[in-house]
Amino acid sequence: MELDDRKIKILEAIIDDYIKTAEPVGSRTIEKKHELGISSATIRNEMADLEELGFLMQPHTSAGRIPSDKGYRLYVDEMLKNSKVSTKARKQIDTLFNKTYSSLDNFMKDLSNLLSELTNYTVITSKYSDRGLSIKNIQLINIDPNTILLVTVLDKSQVKNNVLHVNEQVSQEVLTAIADLLNEELDNKTLSDINLDLTTNIKMKLGKYKNILDPILDIITDMINEIDKPEYYAAGMNNILSFPEFTDIKQARNLIGLMEDKTMLGNLLTNAMDNNDDGTKVNLSDSDDDNDDNDDLNIIELTDEDIKDASAIVSKNKKDKNSKVKKVSKKDNKKESNNDISIKIGDENVPNAKDCSIITYKYDLDDTKGQISIIGPKRMDYENSISVLKAIIKSMETKKGNT
Amino acid sequence: MELDDRKIKILEAIIDDYIKTAEPVGSRTIEKKHELGISSATIRNEMADLEELGFLMQPHTSAGRIPSDKGYRLYVDEMLKNSKVSTKARKQIDTLFNKTYSSLDNFMKDLSNLLSELTNYTVITSKYSDRGLSIKNIQLINIDPNTILLVTVLDKSQVKNNVLHVNEQVSQEVLTAIADLLNEELDNKTLSDINLDLTTNIKMKLGKYKNILDPILDIITDMINEIDKPEYYAAGMNNILSFPEFTDIKQARNLIGLMEDKTMLGNLLTNAMDNNDDGTKVNLSDSDDDNDDNDDLNIIELTDEDIKDASAIVSKNKKDKNSKVKKVSKKDNKKESNNDISIKIGDENVPNAKDCSIITYKYDLDDTKGQISIIGPKRMDYENSISVLKAIIKSMETKKGNT
DNA sequence: TTTAGCAGTCAATTTTAGTGAGTGCTAATT
């Protein structure tokens, strides 16, 4: 059996409908809402075929059809259109990016909240520092007879403070001397360069300052470990509770628990940006508002024979309509795909999130990396979510260029 | 009608039962479970009286009774016993307090998570800096030709960094000079002392450094505003979803939304530690493990004629049994009550949390203040929650003494 | 004052019947 043009149209109609209503879609609904020029009986036959092909499912014998994971996959890979971001949303995004922030943390929090507000889904962002960062400058400042302030400046103006208490009194001169020596030793060393060997080496060299140096080096080591740890922020968790698929309180609890547990969250997000065989990567095609209608998502990788077939059909179909869709081989895109958007559907996620879809963008601000993930039900509004996310990414890229 | 001894016993039995089962409690249940030596008919009569007095309610005619807010109030004010913290919990608390933390933030997060785990309720902590803090030291460090690092040291070793980019190149000597002058001007000024007048004044005096000074003073002003803002952290939100009173998904969503909204959360917590007429304040009586059984909560303030009557009875009752409960007038305790635990029940909270009870402890670490709040259903396990909280507070106090 | 006993209440549960949106199959039509 083949996945022909008409089948795809019907599938698309069903998925669109199901995304809106969350109710199984029947043949008569399709006949009435979409002018396909065929009777419900024919649609019924096609639906039976689509089910056999694995794109649709029936919750029970006398119900309409709902999309299977495979159905969503095809939809996401091939049928997504670019919807325009509302002017209101546009404004909110611009306002966010024009505001000045005292820390990246605060910015990311506001960003997450906004994205959640604009999509009505839960948004999780992660943030971790680049291990390749190097130490640029260390300062030791005497702020109290027995208190020393250690200021460590990393690449790209990241700064860390640590306060340490010492038993003996140390003059600022000595501290400056120690700092100078440390700067010499640690200059241009990256965080991962700083290991036990290096620290013992330094301790040897600066033996006479042992009492002060030891705690300082300990603190630096601690700090490095600390920097490594990713941080997470979740916005709009309550949104998850508004979808009919999560009325089962257990499901909801499971999900909220997942988002509160750093370890589980780590797994979830790592998985979400894996570019293994499942999951799509969509390219951030340049979307000027002038030629929006042509701004479709480019296909980077496909997963399944059937989907490949379908892809060919859909592509052909779109070309006929003078669209710019092109198939890009994985290799060609290796480099730029780093920053792309990935979409994981249902079972492609960790078991705890098997009823969700996750749209993830991996950002890289040189000194800080991380990701922005939108989590919703499988029948989430992919089009709007991706559009909003893309708008935000565009602003991020622009801003990055300016700084 | 009077609230006699037997009525109080029955009330206590009902509340204890309801806390465990979340089901309306009937007269026969009480007769069977508690050996009060009276028949269900008598209990029935007493229950009718208790309802008339406002301590109990009936969800519907043919149901058992549940406690009213007033009933809980009496229970919390007068009937709470001190339960011992389990050795396992004890250990977890000790582990937490023995761990070293690089920031108070991280410590408070772990603390919240632990408290949530030990109580099975949601825990919210807030944290804000004392406006009375003064600036101890300002350092300006040249980290790049056009980049200056501003390090501000506040009282009690709080340190803030800010990086600023300037157009012209400035030598470290000039920076040090500016820093020295700033230190002179700002020495011992508290955060609230630093206003527009003072900054314009400084700008006048140091006119020749205008280009560098202006952004620096702006940043300091920004920083002060930033410091003022309280921060919140919520742990164990998913716990809220496990109580039968919140099976209604709307209720649950409302609550989780509340905890995600900084403004609403602010109101909630401010209200929770108000010591206006409603709400109890319990004193942290010294709880040595040796005389745990006598370690009851002291009553500081009461709210209602009926409750006062009841209080007298309960107190008398407990004295007979050689307990240490004593009534303390509000005035006598003005000073120490700062650090006490307050309990808000149902309608005493902001409307959004009217079905919850909130146990709050206001901590004060000199440089940082804030609160720790446990939020659960009105029929929450006050005894365990308070015991665990008290154990944590004790550890905090001890640690504070050591630093 | 207490208690046994009984009639009455009402939420919750179970049962029953009815409805309607949906299907699959078949035979007629294009």
Place this chain on the structure above:
DNA sequence: AATTAGCACTCACTAAAATTGACTGCTAAA
């Protein structure tokens, strides 16, 4: 050969009816 009309069948969902049982309040006896 593909499409469609028509029909029997399925089954979740709903509303109404019947049943259950955990309560109460009241009364009269102890």
